[in-house]
Amino acid sequence: MTNEALQNLISSWIPELEFTEEGSQFLNITVQPEQLHQLMSQLKSDNETNFDYLFCLSGIDWGKELGVVYHLESTTHRHIVVIKVKTEDRENPTLDTVSNLWSTADFHEREVFDFFGIKFNNHPNLKRLFLTEDWDGFPLRKDYVDEINMVIK
């Protein structure tokens, strides 16, 4: 499907989504955290979209907000879409897991939890993946400071 057709179809499911292709080679969709799981499961299960391959899941600290970017591809239709979700709660950021839809999200969400401190509801095994359990803070956040280990320029 073309990006335009994808946009028409997806916006008919959930009208509040924001679409943009500016500054990116893919179609970007921003979704509210409450609607994330509904959108993701529909993107995967709908025959016309069939996004069965989650090829990248990245945490991002946008400064004011924390969020996750999902890169999805369909192995049958070969179209790609990027889903973004943001939360302004930096103290206790929480999003829904997608690990029940794509098994690869299990490890990737643990990595995001480890480095950004974003919690994922209903995740089967949410604990730190790389760092030790007693590590203080979340290193990939922009406001993280470690004067000993970080070389700051």
Added chain:
Amino acid sequence: METTTINNNFKSEEYFINMGPQHPATHGVLRLLLTIDGEIIKKVEPDLGYIHRSIEKMCERDSYQQIVHLTDRMDYLSSHINNEAVCLAVENALEIEVPERVKVIRTIIGELTRIASHTLWWGVMGMDVGALTTYFLGFRDRELINDIFEETCGARLTMNYNIPGGLMYDIHPNFVKRVKDFIAHFKTKLPEYDRLLTGNVIFQKRMKGVGILTKEDAISFGASGPVGRGSGYSCDVRKHHAYSALDKVNFKEVLRTEGDSLARYEVRVQEMWESMSIIEQLIDNIPEGDYKVATNAVIKLPKGEFYQKVEAARGELGVYIVSTGTKNPYRLKFRSPGFSNLSLLNHIAVGGKIGDLVASMATLDIVVPDIDR
């Protein structure tokens, strides 16, 4: 008085054992926490982070030229392809068209890297299942490729031959001859690999029907590279999102449908033939021209997001750059093939024996720095 019945039946009990972080079969500092019942595996939980250097955080303070050098240290067996991924991402963002000569040389060296990586894997794969000779044969042939790399760019492993805009230097005058000599040599040696290991009855019995991964699970776990293709999942980035000179060559995407350890093994061995075929199609026709285009000393990417995927030796490597228009990326994420491939280890190992775990893990071809970026 309360009567007690004594149960004389021996009850099996689950217990934990550690495999690693210093274990020859984990190929690096990877610790696996195994829950076992007798010798049957109930659960495999990888414990990561022993060599995590937080390359993604380092990238946020480095310039784009510097980032290329960090990618060598992820999957050090396909360093050239990792370098290429970042360079392509930067070139696409700056809308630089590199000369044809650069594209062809990049592809040739990329495929040589793949052969070098697969020969090393083949050597240690045999060693993991108890065939020590393979180790020496694999390293013998890989050495010849490393010699070519050394003559080309001075480095054998962490090559840094790619730069944004082209290549660090032009190829050595001997390059074409040496690559052709290597191909001629390796064509006589690769059938030897099959005779020694592939057809071996003991090897076959250890591999066939072990560690089965279905196509649906392969996609769901984000498997890529030979792991995905061993399950019949067409995931070759070189086919679906061709880059550099890969759109000009004919090659077959090697697919097997069995999904077991043997299928993953055969995909890699066959891929070496395909890589040789790609090199042969290009080596006689390296276009004349510049080996790089000039870029600014300080590279600033425009504001936006850029994603580049390449087929590294272990599968799909993705580079996701978020730029705010400065000389450093705001966020840079590496989607490494080993990380996703490792996540399915538990899935294919449960219900099997510890010995099978070692064989299955060898066919996943794990390189730990690729997982602990």
